Amino acid sequence: xxxxxxxxxxxxxxxxxxxxxxxxxxxxxxxxxxxxxxxxxxxxxxxxxxxxxxxxxxxxxxxxxxxxxxxxxxxxxxxxxxxxxxxxxxxxxxxxxxxxxxxx
Amino acid sequence: xxxxxxxxxxxxxxxxxxxxxxxxxxxxxxxxxxxxxxxxxxxxxxxxxxxxxxxxxxxxxxxxxxxxxxxxxxxxxxxxxxxxxxxxxxxxxxxxxxxxxxxxxxxxxxxxxxxxxxxxxxxxxxxxxxxxxxxxxxxxxxxxxxxxxxxxxxxxxxxxxxxxxxxxxxxxxxxxxxxxxxxxxxxxxxxxxxxxxxxxxxxxxxxxxxxxxxxxxxxxxxxxxxxxxxxxxxxxxxxxxxxxxxxxxxxxxxxxxxxxxxxxxxxxxxxxxxxxxxxxxxxxxxxxxxxxxxxxxxxxxxxxxxxxxxxxxxxxxxxxxxxxxxxxxxxxxxxxxxxxxxxxxxxxxxxxxxxxxxxxxxxxxxxxxxxxxxxxxxxxxxxxxxxxxxxxxxxxxxxxxxxxxxxxxxxxxxxxxxxxxxxxxxxxxxxxxxxxxxxxxxxxxxxxxxxxxxxxxxxxxxxxxxxxxxxxxxxxxxxxxxxxxxxxxxxxxxxxxxxxxxxxxxxxxxxxxxxxxxxxxxxxxxxxxxxxxxxxxxxxxxxxxxxxxxxxxxxxxxxxxxxxxxxxxxxxxxxxxxxxxxxxxxxxxxxxxxxxxxxxxxxxxxxxxxxxxxxxxxxxxxxxxxxxxxxxxxxxxxxxxxxxxxxxxxxxxxxxxxxxxxxxxxxxxxxxxxxxxxxxxxxxxxxxxxxxxxxxxxxxxxxxxxxxxxxxxxxxxxxxxxxxxxxxxxxxxxxxxxxxxxxxxxxxxxxxxxxxxxxxxxxxxxxxxxxxxxxxxxxxxxxxxxxxxxxxxxxxxxxxxxxxxxxxxxxxxxxxxxxxx
Numbered sequence: 001x002x003x004x005x006x007x008x009x010x011x012x013x014x015x016x017x018x019x020x021x022x023x024x025x026x027x028x029x030x031x032x033x034x035x036x037x038x039x040x041x042x043x044x045x046x047x048x049x050x051x052x053x054x055x056x057x058x059x060x061x062x063x064x065x066x067x068x069x070x071x072x073x074x075x076x077x078x079x080x081x082x083x084x085x086x087x088x089x090x091x092x093x094x095x096x097x098x099x100x101x102x103x104x
Numbered sequence: 105x106x107x108x109x110x111x112x113x114x115x116x117x118x119x120x121x122x123x124x125x126x127x128x129x130x131x132x133x134x135x136x137x138x139x140x141x142x143x144x145x146x147x148x149x150x151x152x153x154x155x156x157x158x159x160x161x162x163x164x165x166x167x168x169x170x171x172x173x174x175x176x177x178x179x180x181x182x183x184x185x186x187x188x189x190x191x192x193x194x195x196x197x198x199x200x201x202x203x204x205x206x207x208x209x210x211x212x213x214x215x216x217x218x219x220x221x222x223x224x225x226x227x228x229x230x231x232x233x234x235x236x237x238x239x240x241x242x243x244x245x246x247x248x249x250x251x252x253x254x255x256x257x258x259x260x261x262x263x264x265x266x267x268x269x270x271x272x273x274x275x276x277x278x279x280x281x282x283x284x285x286x287x288x289x290x291x292x293x294x295x296x297x298x299x300x301x302x303x304x305x306x307x308x309x310x311x312x313x314x315x316x317x318x319x320x321x322x323x324x325x326x327x328x329x330x331x332x333x334x335x336x337x338x339x340x341x342x343x344x345x346x347x348x349x350x351x352x353x354x355x356x357x358x359x360x361x362x363x364x365x366x367x368x369x370x371x372x373x374x375x376x377x378x379x380x381x382x383x384x385x386x387x388x389x390x391x392x393x394x395x396x397x398x399x400x401x402x403x404x405x406x407x408x409x410x411x412x413x414x415x416x417x418x419x420x421x422x423x424x425x426x427x428x429x430x431x432x433x434x435x436x437x438x439x440x441x442x443x444x445x446x447x448x449x450x451x452x453x454x455x456x457x458x459x460x461x462x463x464x465x466x467x468x469x470x471x472x473x474x475x476x477x478x479x480x481x482x483x484x485x486x487x488x489x490x491x492x493x494x495x496x497x498x499x500x501x502x503x504x505x506x507x508x509x510x511x512x513x514x515x516x517x518x519x520x521x522x523x524x525x526x527x528x529x530x531x532x533x534x535x536x537x538x539x540x541x542x543x544x545x546x547x548x549x550x551x552x553x554x555x556x557x558x559x560x561x562x563x564x565x566x567x568x569x570x571x572x573x574x575x576x577x578x579x580x581x582x583x584x585x586x587x588x589x590x591x592x593x594x595x596x597x598x599x600x601x602x603x604x605x606x607x608x609x610x611x612x613x614x615x616x617x618x619x620x621x622x623x624x625x626x627x628x629x630x631x632x633x634x635x636x637x638x639x640x641x642x643x644x645x646x647x648x649x650x651x652x653x654x655x656x657x658x659x660x661x662x663x664x665x666x667x668x669x670x671x672x673x674x675x676x677x678x679x680x681x682x683x684x685x686x687x688x689x690x691x692x693x694x695x696x697x698x699x700x701x702x703x704x705x706x707x708x709x710x711x712x713x714x715x716x717x718x719x720x721x722x723x724x725x726x727x728x729x730x731x732x733x734x735x736x737x738x739x740x741x742x743x744x745x746x747x748x749x750x751x752x753x754x755x756x757x758x759x760x761x762x763x764x765x766x767x768x769x770x771x772x773x774x775x776x777x778x779x780x781x782x783x784x785x786x787x788x789x790x791x792x793x794x795x796x797x798x799x800x801x802x803x804x805x806x807x808x809x810x811x812x813x814x815x816x817x818x819x820x821x822x823x824x825x826x827x828x829x830x831x832x833x834x835x836x837x838x839x840x841x842x843x844x845x846x847x848x849x850x851x852x853x854x855x856x857x858x859x860x861x862x863x864x865x866x867x868x869x870x871x872x873x874x875x876x877x878x879x880x881x882x883x884x885x886x887x888x889x890x891x892x893x894x895x896x897x898x899x900x901x902x903x904x905x906x907x908x909x910x911x912x913x914x915x916x917x918x919x920x921x922x923x924x925x
Binding site: 007018019022 | 644645647666667668670671672673674675677
């Protein structure tokens, strides 16, 4: 495991409410808010954060972290040349996202 | 009154059948609804609600931002005798549930952000209304309505007490619409920008009045100062319903810009001269200022609170007519108003033709007429207290009538009564105090003691206590002795608590002053003129309105984690139109550095600022001619093209998205010419923004011959996606490569998911195209063709996708479609 992130769904929802479409666009590349539930976006955010934190570029835009769904509860992620797997689990309030490197 | 119920109102929409009624931008798609279509959709909604078990008298709640669906739901609900309960979209789930418990709605239509846990009623997203009603008849439900039936229950904003449900009947609302139209001559050429929530009667009755005369209303996805200014131009808006706070804020922005350009003296001189000029010449004099507001704005109808006379005068001198009115939710809402040609800036106008006004005991304004409500929802004692013994509605406002003109002095409840019996109207003191520059906000309240009340000024002010004392002394010097401010206190936050229409919630301030009680948090999303916007957004991001923020603070130390940092810069972009790259903001960034970055930030680009000239008729005539002769000839010299699958486009009706594999820099022209003439005469090419920016001649060629437009290859993508939506809305086909970059290997690269988003959001067909044998003709960075090629262009079948499909899946499906050709 190379990184982990914990996201409060309530706090994330509030961020989306006041940050609006601009926040979604910055975080998710294509402003997907109208098409996705808040919980789903919070999961993706957690995955991106978990991938982004241990990277060498601390101020890399989060939209540079690409994610795609794999199995239920599992996201594949890529940042630059790295390929990573993020296991997602959640409680009523939090999403937790540990990330593992698949290959160099 | 010709319209007795909303059955008549909706039927009459067909008098203006072809006129545009409602326009909204929902993400990438622009939706336009004519008056005829609005009528039919209202009928569909009525049938749908009826089939869903909603019966006469049942409540239907809506908690969503303004949209065409909102209006359709309103009319559809009323057409079957049901009652709409509109709730402000920014209300919390807790408040919404409270209103729901009080009114027991059968169905709730909500926005996407609202989550009503444990609700025991059916809930739908309002933006899905179109899909829900799609199978319902488009015929008049012909439900026998009675004009005294309840139509809406609107909860008051609670400036004076807890919110009460105001029940308004069909007759109440339609009488007010008739009264408004008798006072203001609304024309079908009115283009109204909607900036206030439809859940407020001021916006609802205003909208219904405008639609009744065949005019148009435009909705924005998000109401911010930047969006308003942009929409005024984009939609050629000539009328706005606005609250004074918005007009003050806009005026302050104008004055700031004038100041920054060193034209303050010139501006003031022009204002003085304009006072002696007719309106048409004022607009010429202030052409440069008005053009920044789109150049079309002519009339602003203000309400919700009295407009400061200096603000109204400045707007009028710039050539914008200010029409002030007055009313309350209980009166549907307008009681009095100025006319377009008969107005006074210092007055709330004359009583509407079907309204009677009188001044009662204690100077209270009282009203009678068909637009006055009959009672509060399930609250008989409040209803009784709202009317005088002889049946006049007690507004709770103090005012005077002079030759029929109404002058508002303030809320009766907040008049400060001194021990001597002399009365001080807070608004009279505030108007004088607001002229002091260091006082950003002021709220005058009565401080109770055993003898009576004294005048307390609660302030949001800059400067030391001594400086404020001096300012208070200057204010008192301009007031009558009995009006003098006796004491002052600083409000502990950056702004006062406010109502939905941004009025200061005087009740909360008064409570705070008299009890020292806790302060309710300020409502997010707004900042007032004079407030430091950076500090404001940081406080909002922290969800801590009282946070102390210094320029030397590091963002991490303030508690701004990555989500909150991104929230803050997103808000700066939304509120100020300043784009700051998120990759330069780190936990170690200080507030001062962020302020500098905001100052350097480029104005956020918007799709609608793209040049329009490439689509002018004569430019297209010249461009099409050049392309079909000279350029087609050049293409044929280097490429021999055979086209397969073009017969699949025989019955094609645009607009559509045409997507192709990007294997060569020559593929755009090749694909363009492979398509039938009827398509390519209205085909715009999405061209990489860096190419258009860095190669001027190529850019000119692309724009003139291929109707090219700029498409971003990196963040931010949204303006480019919006522009594609704009082009499709204008009936253009769009040619786009979803790979984003030229493939150097010849293999198809993964598609950017924006293409899936476009396909799903726009709902237009996507035609996959593949070029084979072209790679290497004009390789990357080559200026001229390097070899001749035989190329096959394969055109696939149009693909359509439903609005609820996952756009990642759609992107994948389109990738496979191109690859499999």
